[in-house]
Amino acid sequence: MKSLGSIRRDFAPWNDPNAKPYIQFDKVTKKFGDFTAVNNLSLTIFEREFFALLGASGCGKSTLLRMLAGFEEPTAGRILLDGQDLRGIPPYKRPVNMMFQSYALFPHMTVEKNIAFGLKQEGMPGPDVEKRVAEMLKLVKLEQFAKRKPHQLSGGQRQRVALARSVAKRPKVLLLDEPLGALDKKLREETQFELMDLQQELGLTFVVVTHDQEEAMTMADRIAIMDKGEVMQVATPAEIYEAPTSRFVAHFVGNVNMFEGKVAEHTANATRITGATGAQIVVDNGGNAAAGSDIVFAIRPEKIKVSSKKPADAVNALEGEVYDVAYLGDMTVFHIRLDDGQIVRASALNASRVTEDPLTWNDRAWVSFRPDAGVVLTR
Amino acid sequence: MTDIAATASPSTQTTTLPARLAKGFVDRLVIIIPYLWLLFFFLVPFIIVFKISLSQTAISMPPYTPVLDFSDGISGFFAGFRELNFDNYTWLTQDALYFNAYVTSLVIAGISTILTLIVGYPIAYGMARAPATIRPTLLMLVILPFWTSFLIRVYAWIGILKPEGLLNQLLMSLHIISQPLVILNTYTAIFIGIVYSYLPFMVLPLYSSLEKMDYSLVEAAEDLGCPPIGAFWKITFPLSLPGVVAGCLLVFIPAVGEFVIPDLLGGSQTLMIGKTLWNEFFSNRDWPVSSAVAVILLLVLIIPIMFFQQAQAKAQEQGR
Numbered sequence: 001m002k003s004l005g006s007i008r009r010d011f012a013p014w015n016d017p018n019a020k021p022y023i024q025f026d027k028v029t030k031k032f033g034d035f036t037a038v039n040n041l042s043l044t045i046f047e048r049e050f051f052a053l054l055g056a057s058g059c060g061k062s063t064l065l066r067m068l069a070g071f072e073e074p075t076a077g078r079i080l081l082d083g084q085d086l087r088g089i090p091p092y093k094r095p096v097n098m099m100f101q102s103y104a105l106f107p108h109m110t111v112e113k114n115i116a117f118g119l120k121q122e123g124m125p126g127p128d129v130e131k132r133v134a135e136m137l138k139l140v141k142l143e144q145f146a147k148r149k150p151h152q153l154s155g156g157q158r159q160r161v162a163l164a165r166s167v168a169k170r171p172k173v174l175l176l177d178e179p180l181g182a183l184d185k186k187l188r189e190e191t192q193f194e195l196m197d198l199q200q201e202l203g204l205t206f207v208v209v210t211h212d213q214e215e216a217m218t219m220a221d222r223i224a225i226m227d228k229g230e231v232m233q234v235a236t237p238a239e240i241y242e243a244p245t246s247r248f249v250a251h252f253v254g255n256v257n258m259f260e261g262k263v264a265e266h267t268a269n270a271t272r273i274t275g276a277t278g279a280q281i282v283v284d285n286g287g288n289a290a291a292g293s294d295i296v297f298a299i300r301p302e303k304i305k306v307s308s309k310k311p312a313d314a315v316n317a318l319e320g321e322v323y324d325v326a327y328l329g330d331m332t333v334f335h336i337r338l339d340d341g342q343i344v345r346a347s348a349l350n351a352s353r354v355t356e357d358p359l360t361w362n363d364r365a366w367v368s369f370r371p372d373a374g375v376v377l378t379r
Numbered sequence: 380m381t382d383i384a385a386t387a388s389p390s391t392q393t394t395t396l397p398a399r400l401a402k403g404f405v406d407r408l409v410i411i412i413p414y415l416w417l418l419f420f421f422l423v424p425f426i427i428v429f430k431i432s433l434s435q436t437a438i439s440m441p442p443y444t445p446v447l448d449f450s451d452g453i454s455g456f457f458a459g460f461r462e463l464n465f466d467n468y469t470w471l472t473q474d475a476l477y478f479n480a481y482v483t484s485l486v487i488a489g490i491s492t493i494l495t496l497i498v499g500y501p502i503a504y505g506m507a508r509a510p511a512t513i514r515p516t517l518l519m520l521v522i523l524p525f526w527t528s529f530l531i532r533v534y535a536w537i538g539i540l541k542p543e544g545l546l547n548q549l550l551m552s553l554h555i556i557s558q559p560l561v562i563l564n565t566y567t568a569i570f571i572g573i574v575y576s577y578l579p580f581m582v583l584p585l586y587s588s589l590e591k592m593d594y595s596l597v598e599a600a601e602d603l604g605c606p607p608i609g610a611f612w613k614i615t616f617p618l619s620l621p622g623v624v625a626g627c628l629l630v631f632i633p634a635v636g637e638f639v640i641p642d643l644l645g646g647s648q649t650l651m652i653g654k655t656l657w658n659e660f661f662s663n664r665d666w667p668v669s670s671a672v673a674v675i676l677l678l679v680l681i682i683p684i685m686f687f688q689q690a691q692a693k694a695q696e697q698g699r
Binding site: 069070071090091092093096097098100102104105106107108117118121122165166169 | 593595596598599600601602603604605606607609613614617618
């Protein structure tokens with residue numbers, strides 16, 4: 001038997017052209033009066049995938065989830081689950097279950113009865129229900145709380161009950177709306193890994209809606225970044241972070257430095273960029289932007305090296321002055337004001353306890369980075 | 380440090396004893412006022428009524444004896460006190476009229492309450508699920524009838540229900556019936572009158588409990604495979620029970636003692652305790668017996684009120 005880790009490592013059906021999509025949003029539009037919540041959106045999710053919809057509030061991610069659950073019908077377009085068009089199928093007949101943001105636990109029922117609710121609806125015989133409920137309680141480690149009412153539980157315990165209730169029916173797809181939003185930071189981090197293990201163990205397809213990028217990056221196989229009802233990019237967490245395809249995505253996930261500029265020239269294996277304020281940058285992945293076109297060069301702070309002297313071998317080195325220093329323990333964040341006025345954020349990992357090249361406020365400093373450290377964005 | 384102490388001490392000294400006593404008094408006053416209200420406007424009148432119910436009827440002013448006062452000194456007061464007895468209560472048990480009146484009142488109030496619940500629940504549900512912008516308007520429409528005199532509204536029903544009234548005219552012009560329906564002066568008219576008059580008392584508590592219910596609970600039930608009707612009975616209705624109980628008691632309690640509606644709509648042959656009480660008091664001028672009727676009525680009503688309070692305490696304990 002394969003370990004959970006190796007299953008996760010080898011799992012990449014989105015790269016397989018023959019893989020059959022499991023959930024398909026096909027040119028889906030949803031309007032509420034004049035407001036377009038989801039705009040002509042197409043998206044494919046694969047079986048057993050842990051898929052995250054990431055975006056700011058009001059970007060349409062929850063609407064997408066509610067359409068999949070059946071609480072909203074698309075204004076236009078189709079949603080397919082395992083090849084079946086879901087249009088007109090009411091929520092209580094869909095093989096998907098949802099974990100609500102508010103948990104929506106039935107306050108007048110015990111934990112046990114909450115978990116058994118869905119099983120009884122499908123007419124499962126009594127002894128089987130009891131067995132499954134016991135199994136679920138064990139899964140979420142709440143055996144001794146079976147007879148409690150929801151208001152007698154802590155936030156974290158309620159979250160587990162909600163989770164147990166939504167997976168009790170073994171749905172084909174589990175929808176999670178901000179599943180960890182109400183938990184405190186520490187509990188949230190623990191629960192992220194528990195959710196991942198649970199998903200692997202049960203072999204379910206998870207679609208999670210979140211506004212927390214760290215949560216999405218930690219848990220998801222792939223992330224869809226949404227903005228104003230449209231998908232900006234769908235990719236693995238690493239691709240999203242290292243190879244964003246738009247300014248929006250680069251800005252939305254993590255910290256980034258943006259250099260406005262033009263493509264000066266393409267050479268054999270490099271592209272030279274002239275920044276709007278005069279900086280000359282050479283990159284080896286200039287993309288297909290034509291020479292002379294306006295572009296943005298985006299680079300993450302940790303890819304930038306800060307030093308007091310110009311590094312001898314650096315392809316890209318810009319001079320400036322230390323404007324701000326923030327010591328965070330595991331790393332130090334520098335804000336360097338370049339001589340052309342632009343402020344660059346750079347972070348240095350504090351790998352040793354003593355810094356060899358200490359830099360402080362108002363020191364002259366050089367920022368340098370490799371030609372493959374950033375990406376060129378055309379939109 | 381000394382600066383702070385110097386500036387702080389005068390103010391703390393002035394606010395300590397007298398201020399704290401004054402504050403304690405104000406705090407207590409807040410509790411004392413409602414208790415005083417209950418004492419003077421409920422307990423004292425009740426004791427007077429109870430005392431009259433233990434007296435005997437007499438042709439005098441006031442029309443009962445003994446009258447307890449201190450004109451003959453304390454011994455005279457106690458001599459009068461010894462004359463009090465429970466004869467009137469015994470009398471109530473001997474004449475089947477009173478027992479029947481109580482039972483009829485309870486049955487009519489009970490049936491009316493159920494009818495009001497059946498009519499009121501869909502109204503309250505519709506209001507609670509209406510867009511938030513029009514809810515205040517709907518609430519206003521429910522309360523609006525109170526702006527007209529209760530008596531006038533009941534009289535209006537006579538105009539609607541009488542044999543040549545609006546309802547019969549309408550049904551006959553639509554050829555649904557050929558003979559006018561006899562509704563006025565029947566129990567049906569009493570039910571219509573009570574349901575109409577007390578509907579807001581049912582709708583408002585139901586609305587308030589339905590409105591604060593989290594609709595995602597119903598969605599969760601549907602998501603777990605429960606069709607909408609099942610979700611209503613398994614989720615919405617049980618969670619609205621505090622509202623159902625409050626609404627039913629608010630209708631049931633005044634309906635038991637209702638006098639105007641049976642008198643105006645129910646005609647002469649209907650027997651309800653409110654009307655019996657009125658007759659004893661004004662026609663027979665038998666204050667002691669009518670007081671006894673009133674005391675028993677109060678006891679009959681206190682029991683459902685106690686249930687109500689228990690239900691409320693339970694709901695509060697559950698944190699809802």
